[in-house]
Each structure stands twice: as structure tokens, then as C-alpha cells.
Amino acid sequence: MRVSINWLREYIDLRLKREELEGLFSSMGFPPEEIIDWGDDLIFDLEVTPNRPDCLSHYGIAREASVFLDLPLRKIEFSLKESDEKANFPIEIRERSLCPKYVARIVEGVEVGPSPDWLVEKLEKMGLQSINSVVDLSNFLLYTIGHPTHVFDLDKLEGGIIVRRAEQGEKLLCLDGEERELSEEDLIIADHRRPVAIAGVIGGEASGVDFSTRRVLIESAYFDPVTVRKTSRRFALTTDASYRFERGADPMIQEFAADYLAYLISQVAGGRVLKGRLVAGGWKEERKIRTSFSFINSRIGQEVEREFIQKKLISLGAVVRVEGDTLEVIPPSWRRDLSIPEDLVEEVARFLGYGAIKGKLPPVEMPQGLKTPQRDLLWRIRNYLAGLGYSEAMTYIWTSIQADEFSGGRGVPLRIKNPVDKEMPLLRRSIILTLLDSVSLNLRMGRKGARLFEVGRVYWWEGEAKEEKRLAIVEAGEIKGRTWEEGPREASYYSLKGTVEALLDRFSLRPNFTLASHPLFEDGFSLSWEGLNLGVVKKQVLELYEIEVPVFAAEIPLSLFPMEIRREYEDLAKYPYVRRDISMTFPEQVKFQDVERALASLSIPILRNFRLIDLYQGKGIAPGRKSMTFSLEFRAGDRTLTSEEVDQQVKRIIAALERELSGELRK
Amino acid sequence: MPDEIEEIQQALEKAAREIKTPQDLQRFKEEFLSRKKGRITSLFKRIGSLPPGERSSFGKRVNQLRALAERLYTEAEENLREGRWKQQLQRAIPDPTLPGFYKKIPPLHPISEITHLIEEIFLRMGYDIEDGPEVESEYYNFDALNIPPHHPARQEQDTFFLEQGLILRTHTSPVQIRAMRRRKPPIRIIVPGRVYRRDEADPTHTPMFYQIEGLVVDRGISFAHLKGTLETFLKTLFGEETKVRFRPSYFPFTEPSAEVDISCPVCGGTDPHCSVCGGAGWIEILGSGMVHPQVLRAGGVDPEEYSGFAFGLGVDRISMLWRGISDIRNHYWNRLDFLEQMK
């Protein structure tokens, strides 16, 4: 809302400097968005909050400032001369709940012409172009007292005014030159023949005032905010009028506004104001707020003087009755935002100045966040992965339909009706998909590789909306080595899998992976365990993201991780380890996991560690076979192991591997 | 005979200086210190043949000589060992100024770091951390927060609507309602999380960003408590010298409502061309207010008995202020060149 300081000064004796004015508007709650130097005037563009339509005018701002500054407000005064002829034009309201009150006045014999300079200039300051004297005065009135009025060319109206809902199929050519098709949702002003205005939004072209107009009908009404807003939304049309009506007009100002506009027209465009107002409907104010001084003080948190509270409430226009501690407040009709005691608390706090309220901390009898296991878990995971060299990413949660087909997600995807990017309408069912976007961007921006992780959610529909928190890890391209000691290496499946294993081990999780088939990963190169999936991302998926290097990825539900810190502890070993390495060849198709399982089924309690330390195929090994070297560590908790005892177990292991997996010991 | 002691001493010192290898050392030992034929040993053997009057002083001198020889031997031995070690070192560290071996541990995402920092402050003030769904109903996101349909504050053009009749939450405030229904007062929580607004991405907007919601509900909670809490929080986060300003504002879910500004952390209001505050000296940092009684009721809390305050702040904005990041989109592009800087 634009405010001219010179215009304000017509109602209040403001003697403030630019910075002081800025401060004043800020403390009202309307910080200036822009300040324009305009000759000897200053124009402030104020951000008026939607609860304060009463401040969408110069008089309204002056009224508010007068309460803040304890300055007198100059009332708008005029003396309207009516002719002897009585105004007469039928007005009928068919939708009393949508238009409780409609007031009109008639001015005859006007000579519509260009506006005088003072009027043109005022409207210019508001960013409006002059149209003609009568229309300009209606706009001037709006910026003066904030009430939207409309002026009809009475000679173009037939029979009378009817306020009703539009009928399906009715059309109206509006003042902005656009023809709009109306619906039953819209409240309109019609004459006895056709619609002439969309109530509270815009007038019709055919009944508008132009230079040939002689008789005008001034409309000053109250329209239901929700109806005006719906219509304005539907037509995507916000006018100065709709902006005010949808925020709530003053329901008691119609008579004053009609009189004042009639007066202004007669002064500027001449003509006779016919006797009497034409009124349909009416408004009864029933608001009354009962509260108490002690309530206001307790909500503010400090003692405010009763006189101050009372004085300010009265000066903002309320009727105040005090009985002991009790306050009964009838707010002024223009303050639609005041209806509960808390609203009065805000008024008192504002007039007191928020800065004058001394802050204090609320008493804490018992702190609440003593344990935050989920947060701590996430923090540990994040830091562990960073320690392994992965950067934390945060990605938008939308994917394309093509990408989602690979998500392997549950249910059906949730779909955004109005996405920012039409190509990306689905909420992700896999975080890996959205991380691929970041991998792709990094590669395009010249990075040779990327290792990223994200802690986030996936979303799907399964009769209801579902969300699951997950961790996703990806790696691709070149991985930096340890400076000059070790050159860069390529991202690899084993590196990614190792990261997952290390992370799980950090939380004492021992995965029992199975080879799995997952839409996101190449067949045969993917494992799963308890909702955890990892593998080599499919080439088709990478093509969607224009990634030309292999990408290895894992996605893990966070529910897999224990929230509590582990409490087990094993006493430090008193007896030494005995280590044996064995080298065996196996048929190519034997998997490491087969060996692990064979060993597990032997259940040898003294076998404490079992590691693969070499894998070899080629010279010296029969074709179709491969060699694996294992390191076996034995230890007992209660004695030093003898060589014989260990050898016996090693023999058992070798025998089992020979028997079950066609292993052969290498000599 | 004294001449011979001197002679041996000179030879001894010379030989010691010339020890360069373990063999030299061995030869030195044999020549001077050997118990069988060492030259010092042979001097001792001669003591008996001296006149009784000279024996004592001679013996003393020979003893001194032997002590010297032993000392020189030990020194030479140490030098020799030292020399070998140095050679090894020399091979291992040909240039002490070469870069060390290390792999950088990447920092966490700046949003994570700032969120953690803010959580920490509130945890110390006795708050708990809450959580809620991102796919929300319009009821929780709007209606329960006193934003009925067709309310001017119901920013429908900013909302992502889902075909399944739900929306992506536009703020973390719905968790206020969920938390009030789950917990009994006193309630002291913060809610960090992602929120979504249908904005085209530009340097100051992204369609997804992070908020932290705060909610306190108890008997006798006042606006002064809101002020004290946020002043404490902001001064802890931005520094004790930070000035905090509360301005009246409007949110449908709070009454009274306040917008909170801090003095510009970059220029402190002294630079009229400051790129962060634009010369205003103040930066809008969060929105807050006393919880509207309608909202308390929607959360199943009796507004006659309890009152509360709530606030919401944008983590991205704080991260940007913190680092001087000028383009918010950096937070979600995840360019490593950006992330690796966030130490």
C-alpha cells in the first residue's frame, strides 16, 4: 500500500524525519518495502498485513499513527447539499449473507471531464492513471478512506439494482476489456436485464461512466470476503476493490462513503445530489470482548498501567467499560481483526512497543530433550560416512516418471499436481535417484568423480501416504588417493560395499546379504539384506541422468540402525591369537559367501577371525578355477591353544571346503 | 713412563676421531681396551714393576686414561648408531617439506551443521526435538493453524498439491498440532525439517528448504518469555553483541505476532552498501508469536489454562548469513566445490 506523507498530513500533524517515519511504520507492523522521493513528498510503500484492511488508506494509516503518537486525528468533514428531488431507484438484495448491506446515492447533471491537477497527481502517486473525474474520485475515495465504491452510469441501468448470484452461462464484459463467463459461485450486481458488475471485484464496461455520462449511481456496499476472494481467485483478477473486500471492509462506513463520494462528485464534476440514500439491508455490530487487565498483563508478561491500556483502546476507537479488573471492549467497526482477548493483548503490546517488553526465560522445571537417540544416531552416521570420504548432499525430492520406474519402491508414487518442473512430478521412492542428479551435475561441472550420501525420506502411497527415512550412498568416477603417496583410483563396487559393511560394523550389524534382483541395479550385481539394497546402478538409469561412468550405490532404511548405544563388552584377551593362512582353489562359480557359510556351519568357537587376503586367477591355477587365500585367527578365552588343537581345526575346515565346494589345497 | 701414558692418550684420541665404521670401533676396542693385549691393560700390568712411591700416582693416571678410553668408545658407538639411523631417516624422508599423506574428510552439509548447532542451543535450554510428516493434509497445514479456506494467508499458489489429496507441508508448523496432541503440557520442542513452497528456484528461493519450528506451551507463558527465549537463542548463535528487534506482524496462528530482526552480523549497520543487509543494518531472521487460542484448541490444549509461544526460522537463510553465501540454490545443487568448502 502506497502512502504519500503529504496526503497523510491532511489528517495528522506528522513532523517526523524519513528515518523516524520508517521506524513508526515498522513499529505499527507495516515495514516499508520501498521509499520513493517525489518532489517535496515522500511515498512509502508499506507492507500492510492481511489482518489490517483498515490501514489500506491514508486516513486509516493516519488513524493508526495518531494512536501511536498520541496526536489528534483530523476528521474528514464536508457538508453535503442535497437537492429537493428524492433519489429513487429500486435496490434488491437476493443474497443477504453475501451482501448484507448496499447503499447507493444518485447524482444528476454531472459533467464528466478530465480530473483537476490535484486529483491526477494524487492518483499518480498511488500508481494510478487518470480516467475521468468521476472514476478518479471513486479511486481517490478508496485511497482516502479505504472503502471501495463503484459508480454506474444510471442511464445505462434498467429497472433497478439486484444483488444476486450469477446464473450459469451469464457473461460480463468488464471494465478491463475482458469478457468473463460467470458462474453460480459469483456474486454479481445486475440490473433488471443483465449483470452490470462482479460484486466487489470489477464493474461492467456497458454501465461504466464516460464523458457522456449525466446521471450516476454510487454503489457503497459490504460484500462477503470469502465470496469476493473465491471469485477473484477464479478469474485470477485482483483489483484495489477485491483486495480490500476480501480482507474485510468496514460494515458501518457505507453511508459515509456514499455521502462523501457524492459530495466530491458534486464539487468536481458538478450536478445535484438527489435527496436521500438508497439503502438495502443493514448491519448490526455485535462484537464485544470481555477480558481483564490481569489477563493482558499476564500474556504480555509484565505490568502495564491500566490508564495506558484504557487510553490506547479508546483512542483506537473502541468503546471501553471497566469494572474492577474486568474490561469490556467494543472494537470499532473498521477493526475486523479484533475479536478475542488475545487481539487486545497484541494491541496493548504494539502501542507499548515490543521493544519496551523485557524478555525473560520461561521457568524450566524439567528439561525435556534429555535423550535424543534418533538425532544422535543420524549425527554418528553422518560423521562416520564423512570420515570414509563421502560428502553429505541434500537433494530435491522429485523425480521423473521414467526414473521412478527403476525405484523399486513400494506402493504407487505420490504425484504432484502442480510441479515446478513438469518433467519431475513424482515424489521419490528412492533417494539414489535424486542423488544421481547431483552426481551428474558434478561430472558435468568438471569433477572427475563424486562420493555422496544423503539422509532423507522416500514417499509412496499405499492406501495412505507413507514416508520412510533412509540413508543413500553413491560413488562414481575417480576417487582421490592419499595425496602423492597413492594415486587416484576408480570408484568400485567393492569400495561401496566396503563402506556399507564398515558402517554396519560400526553399529555392530552383521549383514547376511543375499544376491537380489532390484530394478535399480544390474542383475547379478546387487545384494540385499533387511531392506538394504546395494549394487551397480543400471546403465539405462545412468543414461537418464547422462552419466557415462559406472555408479555404485546403496540405500538403507534408517530403522535398521540401533538407536541405543551398544553395551556389550568382552574382556581383553589374556591368551594369544594363533594365525594360520590357507590357500585353496575352487571352481570359478564358488562365491566367497559359500565359503563363509561352510565355515559358519562348522561352528568352531575358537575361530575368531576369518578374512580373505588374496584372490587370484591365472598362471599356475587350472583354467576354470580360482585361488583364495584366507587368514584364520584362533583364540580361546580360557587357555593358550596348542598347535595340535589348531591344526586339527584347520584340517576340519579344509576337509569341509574340499567336500562341499570342491576346494583343493594349494601346496 | 709418564711419556708413554701421554703417548697412548694422544693415539687414543686420534683413533677415536677416526672411527667411521663398526670395524673401526672394534679395532679401537681391541687396541686400547682389550683385557688381554690392550695397550691400557698392559700399562696396568706394569704397575707392579714400579717403585712403591710412584705406584699410586701412576695407577691413578692409568685409571683416568681408561675412563677416557671408555668414554670415547661409548661416544663413538653412539655416534655410529646415530649415523646409521640418520641414514635410514634420510632415505625415508628425503625432503621434510613434501606434503603429508592424508585424505580430507569432507565436512557435513552446511544445513546439517547449522541445524545441529541450533538444536544444541535449544537442547541446553531444555527443549526436545520433534518430527512430523512432510506429506501433510491441508487440515494440519492450514485449517488447524487457524488458516481456513479462502483466508488471504492461505497461500495456495505456493502449495504443492498431490493427486492423492494431500500436500507437501509449506512450513513445519503442522507439527505444533501433532505434538500438542501427542504430548501433555508443559511442551518445549523444536522441529527441524524440510518444507516445500512452489517457487521457481532463483538466488533467493528454492522450492524446498529447511525450517526449525519452536513451540512452548505451559501455564503462564507470556510474550516476555518469547522475547527472552529468542533473544537468548539469537545472541548465543550470532554473538553476545548482536542486537535483537521485535516488530509487530501477522500470522494467523499466533496472536500477538512478532517478526524478529537481528543487527547485521556482517556490518553491524555501519555499511550503507552492505551486501547482506542492504545498508538497513537489520536482518529479518524469524517469525514468532503467542500461540493463537484456536491453534491450542486444535491441538487439544485448553487455552483457558495454558498459553504458549511458537516461532519458525529458515535454516537456509541462517546458513547463508553465516557463510556469506549469496545463492541459496547452492544448498541443493550439491556441487562438491561448494560442499568441500563448508568446514
Ligand SMILES: [Zn+2]
Ligand atoms: Zn550489513
